[in-house]
Amino acid sequence: MKEVVETHRNLLGTRLTCRSIDYDAANSCKEFVVERRPFNVFRWLLKCVFLAAFLFTLNLHNLGSSSAQALLLFALVMAVVLRVNLTVQKESLLVVSSVGLQLTTTFVSGRKVRKFIGSQSIEAFVINEGITMHCVLCYLAVILKGDSPEMYIIFPSTWPRLNFLTQVYNCVNALILRKRKEST
DSSP states (O other): OEEEEEEEEOTTSOEEEEEEEEOSTTSOEEEEEEEEOOOOHHHHHHHHHHHHHHHHHTTGGGSSOHHHHHHHHHHHHHHHHHHHHHOEEEEEEEEETTTEEEEEEEETTSOEEEEEEEGGGEEEEEEEEEEOSSOEEEEEEEEEOSSSOEEEEESTTTOOOHHHHHHHHHHHHHHHHHHHHHHO
16 A cells, blocks of 8 residues: 655645555555644634624623523534534545446545445546636536536535646556546
8 A cells, every 4th residue: 555645735735735645556445535723612612602602792792682692502512513514534546447436435424425436427527617706716527427417516615726636547547548548
């Protein structure tokens, strides 16, 4: 097993740790992992305390309504819970040349979402550009075969930069297309 670890910044400036792992000498199984810095719960709780102190200075505690205070506390707790459950910690792409792709998204709460794409249903891989009002976003996508072709974005939450996407693109194309050439 050979592992290469690099540190990059994503399109929004957040620090990412990008790892590529070769699992065998024949280079038929490779994994790409993009990981954000660890989620800091203490910082979020500190923000909630500062927000509560700010609202205290506005004399919201003197309104006489305990239901408004309870609602505010409930909103702050829900904000922290939603942040923990919806923030992506890590995304990985496992490529097995004879089988296909497995995309795994790991959230801060530990929940994992996996998607498998068989090599027979893969039409092509593309690096595409999405243009927004303020920037150009490069992303890697897989186009699936079918009556109405679908496009599935790889690393949709971490947004690694083009140099890492190019490495992944070249490797995935070599692994999947090599298997197709061998089978035909």
